[in-house]
Amino acid sequence: MTGDEIRGKVVEILGQVVPELDPSELRADAALRDQLDIDSMDFLNFAIGLHKAFGVEIPEADYRQLATLDGCVAYLAARIKAA
Amino acid sequence: MASFLLPKLGADMTEGRLVEWLKRPGERIERGEVIAVVETDKANVEVESWVAGTMEKILVEPGDKWMPVGTPLAAIRTDGVEPVAPPAFAQAPPPSPVPAAPPAAAPSGPALPGDRLRASPAARRRAEALGLDLASIRATGPDGRITLEDVEHAASAKPAARPPADRQQRMREAIATAMSRAKREIPHYYLSTVIDCAPALAWLEARNRDRPVTERLLHGVLLLKAVALALREVPELNGFWVDGRAVKSEAVNVGVAVSLRGGGLVAPALHDADRQTLDELMRQFQDLVTRARAGSLRSSEMTDATVTVTSLGERGVESVFGIIYPPQLALVGFGKVVERPWVVGREVVPRPVITATLSGDHRATDGHRGALFLDAVGRLLSAPEKL
Numbered sequence: 001m002t003g004d005e006i007r008g009k010v011v012e013i014l015g016q017v018v019p020e021l022d023p024s025e026l027r028a029d030a031a032l033r034d035q036l037d038i039d040s041m042d043f044l045n046f047a048i049g050l051h052k053a054f055g056v057e058i059p060e061a062d063y064r065q066l067a068t069l070d071g072c073v074a075y076l077a078a079r080i081k082a083a
Numbered sequence: 084m085a086s087f088l089l090p091k092l093g094a095d096m097t098e099g100r101l102v103e104w105l106k107r108p109g110e111r112i113e114r115g116e117v118i119a120v121v122e123t124d125k126a127n128v129e130v131e132s133w134v135a136g137t138m139e140k141i142l143v144e145p146g147d148k149w150m151p152v153g154t155p156l157a158a159i160r161t162d163g164v165e166p167v168a169p170p171a172f173a174q175a176p177p178p179s180p181v182p183a184a185p186p187a188a189a190p191s192g193p194a195l196p197g198d199r200l201r202a203s204p205a206a207r208r209r210a211e212a213l214g215l216d217l218a219s220i221r222a223t224g225p226d227g228r229i230t231l232e233d234v235e236h237a238a239s240a241k242p243a244a245r246p247p248a249d250r251q252q253r254m255r256e257a258i259a260t261a262m263s264r265a266k267r268e269i270p271h272y273y274l275s276t277v278i279d280c281a282p283a284l285a286w287l288e289a290r291n292r293d294r295p296v297t298e299r300l301l302h303g304v305l306l307l308k309a310v311a312l313a314l315r316e317v318p319e320l321n322g323f324w325v326d327g328r329a330v331k332s333e334a335v336n337v338g339v340a341v342s343l344r345g346g347g348l349v350a351p352a353l354h355d356a357d358r359q360t361l362d363e364l365m366r367q368f369q370d371l372v373t374r375a376r377a378g379s380l381r382s383s384e385m386t387d388a389t390v391t392v393t394s395l396g397e398r399g400v401e402s403v404f405g406i407i408y409p410p411q412l413a414l415v416g417f418g419k420v421v422e423r424p425w426v427v428g429r430e431v432v433p434r435p436v437i438t439a440t441l442s443g444d445h446r447a448t449d450g451h452r453g454a455l456f457l458d459a460v461g462r463l464l465s466a467p468e469k470l
Contacts, residue, residue, distance in 0.1 A: 040301050058296050060292065
């Protein structure tokens with residue numbers, strides 16, 4: 001899976017959690033919580049979506065690595081590679 | 084035969100629109116079964132039947148028409164069993180919306196706040212069913228009594244339909260109505276306490292560490308369960324203010340304030356929160372928040388909350404002193420978990436703490452009972468393994 005494919009899938013899952021998401025306005029290096037006004041329930045649903053889509057376990061201790069879109073892509077790429 | 088009326092799905096609801104029937108004439112209806120979808124100012128709500136029987140006749144078809152609460156929508160041929168009590172909001176006094184124009188004075192002069200308006204029992208019941216404020220109805224009966232005819236006249240004067248309005252605007256109006264009523268009628272008292280979160284957070288971290296993401300708990304669920312159990316200890320805070328007195332609820336149905344995208348909020352109920360395991364409560368909480376934000380709730384969830392919990396901690400707020408949602412008796416608030424110096428034994432150490440607040444209805448309870456409640460919440464959170 002390429003980085004672009006991972007990125008596209010992550011944005012798709014974000015869109016399921018935040019229906020009004022406009023991908024063109026999403027800043028890849030800025031905190032998702034701040035940009036999208038998501039709370040802990042939204043973030044949990046996002047993590048569940050990633051888990052189901054990519055088939056990787058995401059320990060709670062790793063949540064901070066999912067703070068930005070770039071962070072998500074890097075984290076998931078490493079997890080997929082390690083699997 | 085029972086009339087299926089447009090239900091009052093919250094203290095702030097005066098009108099609704101029928102979106103869809105899920106039962107047609109001749110079809111069987113079980114008690115508690117969803118039979119219609121109604122749009123309120125806040126959400127599309129799946130409305131459950133409070134009687135079992137057969138759909139006899141549909142009186143109103145889905146459409147764009149906004150109707151007052153209490154409008155007959157259908158007739159249900161019942162099984163002959165007495166209907167169970169309707170939900171709390173149906174029993175509670177109707178909201179007293181701020182009238183668009185000053186209410187017409189009765190011949191005997193306008194009622195003073197707290198006065199019981201004179202109205203015939205039939206007029207009172209009809210006004211309640213229609214969601215009309217008696218104070219806004221012009222009385223023509225003897226000695227300034229409001230008659231059934233006066234109520235019907237007032238109802239007919241209301242616009243039967245209105246142009247589709249922006250939902251956000253309507254939600255703000257609904258919230259304004261409920262909160263204005265709360266501030267006008269409920270003498271609030273406010274209490275707060277700071278609770279050491281270290282035991283709860285440590286327990287949660289250990290519990291979630293080896294669980295798949297689909298089975299994890301949020302800190303908020305521990306707070307909700309602690310509130311529910313504390314209400315068992317101080318049941319005077321759990322219930323409704325109805326007809327001038329507090330009515331305790333046997334069930335502990337915790338309303339959860341859910342902020343909606345684009346603004347506004349709803350506070351649907353987590354039923355029997357005190358009886359559920361943390362896992363069960365988490366799943367129900369997750370489902371409820373998801374459906375609330377998708378605008379798809381059930382009527383019982385909109386009407387059954389016996390207390391409300393709000394948490395603004397994730398937005399950086401350290402404490403919240405909320406307004407009680409009528410006809411409930413209390414509202415509990417939680418702020419952000421922050422690191423603070425804390426005395427443990429003889430040492431000052433950094434500890435994660437949270438500020439819990441209580442807004443109580445002083446007609447129903449005094450600060451002493453409220454203090455016992457907050458103390459119970461703190462004690463319960465100090466032993467999370469027992470929640």
